[in-house]
Amino acid sequence: MNTALLRKRLPFVFISVTVCLIIGFVSSVVTQSSVNDWYLTLNKPGFNPPNWLFAPVWTTLYILMGISAGWVWAKGFHHKWVKTALYHFGFQLLLNALWSIVFFGLQSPFWALLVILTLLVMIVFTIKWFRLVSKVAALLLLPYLAWVCFATILNYKIWELN
Numbered sequence: 001m002n003t004a005l006l007r008k009r010l011p012f013v014f015i016s017v018t019v020c021l022i023i024g025f026v027s028s029v030v031t032q033s034s035v036n037d038w039y040l041t042l043n044k045p046g047f048n049p050p051n052w053l054f055a056p057v058w059t060t061l062y063i064l065m066g067i068s069a070g071w072v073w074a075k076g077f078h079h080k081w082v083k084t085a086l087y088h089f090g091f092q093l094l095l096n097a098l099w100s101i102v103f104f105g106l107q108s109p110f111w112a113l114l115v116i117l118t119l120l121v122m123i124v125f126t127i128k129w130f131r132l133v134s135k136v137a138a139l140l141l142l143p144y145l146a147w148v149c150f151a152t153i154l155n156y157k158i159w160e161l162n
Contacts, residue, residue: 109158
């Protein structure tokens, strides 16, 4: 890739990464309010990761998501596929934040399960639309999809055990 093209994309990537990290930070504030008390009292499956692992994983995923969205956005918001892809991205990002609010803020694993299942569908649609604009952008979302699949199973097991 030539340097001029990369320089053209960097502002879009920077803004997108910043937005994703802000959403992640806001979600973590809601999460922190329950993770050290209510969450500790829940029965969890044996495959539940240690609490310290979540922050670095989510930070990495938000950065990858931001790079991916910025890459798509840099193709030009005037393009119908770019708009559609970014609308899907925005909606799934809101669902991502909503999950933390419902699971940790409202302390409701069942309703959070419904949110995360909807989130999974939206991530798949987002990847589909991103792939039409940029295969690289779509590939950057695959770790996010994998983690949310894992989180869905974890959410289900926590709901089932409690």
